[in-house]
Amino acid sequence: MSAAVTVEQVSKRYGARWALQDCTLEVPTGSVTALVGPNGAGKTTLLHLLVGLTEPTEGRVSVLGASPRTDPTHVLPRIGFVAQDHPLEPRFRVDEMLAVGRRLNPRWDESLARDWLRERQIPLADRVGALSGGQRAQVALALAIAKRPEVMVLDEPAAALDPLARREFLQSLMEAVAERELTVLMSSHLLADLERVCDHLVVLAAGGVQLVGPIDEIAASHRLLVGPPGDEQAVARVHQVVHARHTPRQTTLLVRANGHVYDARWQIEDVALEDVVLAYLQRRPDQEVAA
Numbered sequence: 236m237s238a239a240v241t242v243e244q245v246s247k248r249y250g251a252r253w254a255l256q257d258c259t260l261e262v263p264t265g266s267v268t269a270l271v272g273p274n275g276a277g278k279t280t281l282l283h284l285l286v287g288l289t290e291p292t293e294g295r296v297s298v299l300g301a302s303p304r305t306d307p308t309h310v311l312p313r314i315g316f317v318a319q320d321h322p323l324e325p326r327f328r329v330d331e332m333l334a335v336g337r338r339l340n341p342r343w344d345e346s347l348a349r350d351w352l353r354e355r356q357i358p359l360a361d362r363v364g365a366l367s368g369g370q371r372a373q374v375a376l377a378l379a380i381a382k383r384p385e386v387m388v389l390d391e392p393a394a395a396l397d398p399l400a401r402r403e404f405l406q407s408l409m410e411a412v413a414e415r416e417l418t419v420l421m422s423s424h425l426l427a428d429l430e431r432v433c434d435h436l437v438v439l440a441a442g443g444v445q446l447v448g449p450i451d452e453i454a455a456s457h458r459l460l461v462g463p464p465g466d467e468q469a470v471a472r473v474h475q476v477v478h479a480r481h482t483p484r485q486t487t488l489l490v491r492a493n494g495h496v497y498d499a500r501w502q503i504e505d506v507a508l509e510d511v512v513l514a515y516l517q518r519r520p521d522q523e524v525a526a
């Protein structure tokens with residue numbers, strides 16, 4: 236599968252602080268990829284690099300085969316971006332926001348935007364500041380989709396929404412994905428938000444990529460082993476131990492299994508994707524990255 240987004244050994248420094256360090260990842264064309272990590276992990280920084288709002292201190296970023304900073308006219312019209320908290324102009328009416336979109340975007344599809352908003356019963360004459368959070372999110376999504384992008388980048392688009400509005404927003408996004416072969420990269424600090432709709436996952440923590448890959452492969456390869464205390468080394472020789480917990484009575488290991496785990500001493504359990512992600516988030520910074 237080709238990559239719509241390629242990030243190669245990218246680091247980003249703000250003053251003395253590294254927001255990202257040596258990040259390498261790909262977003263496959265046509266995938267819906269979740270970018271998950273705690274507050275301050277570097278998610279917004281990474282997404283801003285992809286939409287050309289900032290440039291890497293080191294390394295290379297490529298979207299649709301070109302750099303968003305050095306080749307913006309090739310890349311930016313083909314990216315839809317929904318920024319964190321949907322920063323729309325509150326005094327503008329919805330139709331005035333559409334007029335701005337029309338003026339700024341060469342591939343703008345006005346009827347797509349209007350149909351999208353009509354289907355969601357968002358009045359074009361309402362001021363943006365008078366809309367609910369869920370409606371504002373839908374306006375931001377309509378503005379991004381009407382660009383007819385090939386890649387959609389969304390920064391915690393549903394974080395401020397209640398569970399119902401969140402679900403409606405993600406359903407809307409999935410409708411857009413189904414109708415037009417979009418590649419989507421969407422961040423959240425909550426995996427549960429994205430797990431149902433995404434097929435690929437990137438876990439970012441402390442500025443580094445901790446885990447990247449197709450969700451079904453990640454789910455299939457991780458196992459929880461529960462066994463005798465202090466018996467970790469034999470497992471670690473064959474499988475990657477992501478996280479270990481020891482009590483006087485037993486050892487619990489979350490492993491990325493290298494093939495089947497055959498060992499009668501260990502009870503082998505499936506593990507929820509959320510627990511896999513949490514295990515990677517708890518790793519020490521010096522532990523290796525799984526790719």
Ligand SMILES: Nc1ncnc2c1ncn2[C@@H]1O[C@H](COP(=O)(O)OP(=O)(O)OP(=O)(O)O)[C@@H](O)[C@H]1O
Pocket residue numbers: 249250252253254272273274275276277278279280281424
């Ligand atoms: N413009 C900036 N100037 C200085 N430091 C910044 C700037 N933007 C981000 N940072 C720092 O970079 C680090 C990563 O921030 P970033 O906003 O990318 O994380 P995030 O994962 O999106 O966090 P959140 O989930 O809280 O939005 C943080 O330590 C943050 O303080």
